[in-house]
Amino acid sequence: GNSVTQMEGPVTLSEEAFLTINCTYTATGYPSLFWYVQYPGEGLQLLLKATKADDKGSNKGFEATYRKETTSFHLEKGSVQVSDSAVYFCALGGLNFGNEKLTFGTGTRLTIIP
Amino acid sequence: DAMVIQNPRYQVTQFGKPVTLSCSQTLNHNVMYWYQQKSSQAPKLLFHYYDKDFNNEADTPDNFQSRRPNTSFCFLDIRSPGLGDAAMYLCATSRDTGDTQYFGPGTRLTVL
Numbered sequence: 001g002n003s004v005t006q007m008e009g010p011v012t013l014s015e016e017a018f019l020t021i022n023c024t025y026t027a028t029g030y031p032s033l034f035w036y037v038q039y040p041g042e043g044l045q046l047l048l049k050a051t052k053a054d055d056k057g058s059n060k061g062f063e064a065t066y067r068k069e070t071t072s073f074h075l076e077k078g079s080v081q082v083s084d085s086a087v088y089f090c091a092l093g094g095l096n097f098g099n100e101k102l103t104f105g106t107g108t109r110l111t112i113i114p
Numbered sequence: 115d116a117m118v119i120q121n122p123r124y125q126v127t128q129f130g131k132p133v134t135l136s137c138s139q140t141l142n143h144n145v146m147y148w149y150q151q152k153s154s155q156a157p158k159l160l161f162h163y164y165d166k167d168f169n170n171e172a173d174t175p176d177n178f179q180s181r182r183p184n185t186s187f188c189f190l191d192i193r194s195p196g197l198g199d200a201a202m203y204l205c206a207t208s209r210d211t212g213d214t215q216y217f218g219p220g221t222r223l224t225v226l
Contacts, residue, residue: 034214043120043204044157044217089156094212101171102215104156 002027006090006105013080013112021075021108023064023090032094033057033066033073034102038087047075051094082112117141118218120205126224127195135190135221137205145211146188148180149204151220157204163188164211192223200225 007022025031032051036044048057053068062077073090090105119138127133137146145164149157161170163182177199179191192199202222206215 032212032214036217041222043118043202043220044206046214046216049214093215101159106156107154109154 002031002092002103004090004092004103004105007108009087009107010109010111013110015082015112015114016079017112019075019077019080019084019110021088021090021110023073023075023105025071025073025090025092025103027071027092027103030068031092033064034091034093035062035064035073035075036089036091036104038089038107040086044089047088080110080112082114085110085112118205118207118216120203120218120221122221123219124222124224126226127192128226129197130194133192133195133223135192135203135205135223137188137190137218138186139205139207140186141207141209141216142185143207143209143216144185145208145213146182147206147208147215148178148188148190149206150199151202151204153201160190195223195225197225199223 003026005024034049035047037047038044048059050057050066056065064073064075087107087109089107091102093102121136147162148160151157160174177193182188202220204220205218208215
């Protein structure tokens with residue numbers, strides 16, 4: 001079956017540090033890949049996505065590249081801010097019309113300290 | 115702005131007392147989803163509607179029901195909430211099957 005494996009948290013970084021959150025996936029076929037962010041007490045917000053191999057999704061300084069050869073979609077940001085503190089979920093979807101389920105990773109809690 | 119709205123944001127109910135959570139959307143999307151998210155876990159899909167067609171996940175308890183009276187609104191009914199049903203309930207929509215899902219802010223349910 002389909003699955004997403006995410007870097008375990010929590011992750012604590014200082015402001016302006018470089019961020020990487022690893023995400024790898026297993027899927028039959030060619031999924032779309034997503035990063036969602038969840039701020040405390042809120043729902044999930046789409047951060048970025050990529051729909052095919054070698055696509056790069058980017059938003060708010062975050063980037064992730066769809067790597068088919070390594071089945072990965074790692075999230076990166078060059079300089080994090082305190083406001084980036086949240087839980088980040090990697091997810092795959094878009095497979096098999098008629099099976100609309102998003103498969104989520106377990107989430108990575110990120111805390112940025114000033 | 116087009117969006118997904120959930121009401122109420124916080125709901126307290128008593129053990130066994132039926133409760134209804136509401137979701138509305140201004141995106142005119144065909145698909146609406148309900149997820150349950152327990153503390154420090156990923157969201158778990160309960161069911162979804164494609165237009166009026168209801169699709170239940172195999173492991174969703176019978177205690178959870180849903181209604182979609184029109185394109186804009188979808189309701190989650192919990193017939194007899196147990197303590198284990200305390201969670202954040204997230205509504206999401208997508209234009210079509212397999213498209214990007216957009217989430218509402220969630221309703222946090224407390225069961226006393």
